[in-house]
Amino acid sequence: MFHLPEGVIYLDGNSLGPLPKATPEKVGSMLTQEWGDMLITGWNKADWMGQPARIGDRIGKLIGAPAGYVVMGDTLSIKVYQAVASALELNQSRKVVLSDNGNFPTDLYMVDGLLKSLNNGHELRLADPENVEAELSEEIAVLMLTEVDYRTGRKHDMKTITEKAHALGIIVIWDLAHSAGAVEVDLTACDADFAVGCTYKYLNGGPGAPAFIYVAPKHQNNIRPALSGWMGHASPFAFDLDYQAGAGIERMRVGTPPVIALTALEASLDIWDMVSMADVRAKSIQLCDLFISEVEARCPNLELASPRDGNNRGSQVSFKFEHAYAGMQALIANGVIGDFRAPNSMRFGFTPLYIDEDDVVGAATILERVINEKLWDNPQYQTRSRVT
Ligand SMILES: Cc1ncc(COP(=O)(O)O)c(C=O)c1O
């Protein structure tokens, strides 16, 4: 189902999912038959204009959202900004946005930028991940968390935290970057207010694939879109000079949809339509557990940085190692692709659609050689590249 180079064990699908074999043909025929032959009529004939909502519904199925509440577009950073801006307006008497210090930096940067623009006495407050619940209070306007920590894989309990936050009148936003396609998510059951996520990791949409945003039914028609672009207008082609928000989730659209990228994503969702998230999750826990036990048996000087209990972990495992950067470069040179996360983690993602037990044992065997034979101790593995 996926194109994977011969001889490579790919444990980085948590950062960039591999290419589905069907994607090149699907994108190729879109280019020639739609863009090529239909030209501008493709917006209607091929319904490019409906793509963000149509694909949003397919993503919705993977994260427990009913049809009509998820829309695609832009990057995740933009979707974070939109969610926080709208959420703050739902809770105007409060001034604090709470997050945790394990969150991915762009989420925090986006909030920081937004609060500076608002210039209205807001504060971004960061808790340790394990103290988030204790930090909830009636001072907090918005709680914005990423369910699965990008470095360690530590997983928040979405339902419990959302319930506690709601009891205190807090609006809750979940970033599902490391959850969508990795763990079971039920946005309806946990009553999330907003959720955002990307599609280039577990969902195999390709580098730069468009992000998604979910807005709960109770908020959809009450929120004001901060990024009031024409595609979120009630009637974009009326070209009114005044902005009027579109109905429901449509108002979270901003500008022209990235049709080619969305078509690539459609090809991978054809695969995701056929799988059960419960099966994927069960297999992912098994693979992660196996990797932990294989690595701990073979490399006693690596320290597990991820929760040992699979229920508290996403679909990735990290080990701390003093020479983690060089270690990962040596591992990659020997056919196992994971990644390094500062300051000292070797991170491995487990994706059951194309990784099995043989891959896990194979990767642990090569890691054992890299560590125990000190293959990392080589000047060529010390130079940091721009993207790590
Ligand atoms: C939690 C989280 N938010 C946001 C991003 C990135 O956002 P963007 O797609 O805008 O680069 C990532 C990683 O890529 C992430 O892990």
Ligand SMILES: Nc1c(O)cccc1C(=O)C[C@H](N)C(=O)O
């Ligand atoms: N999102 C990324 C990108 O655009 C280029 C290179 C790497 C990444 C990432 O994997 C970042 C990601 N959120 C992470 O888990 O570290």
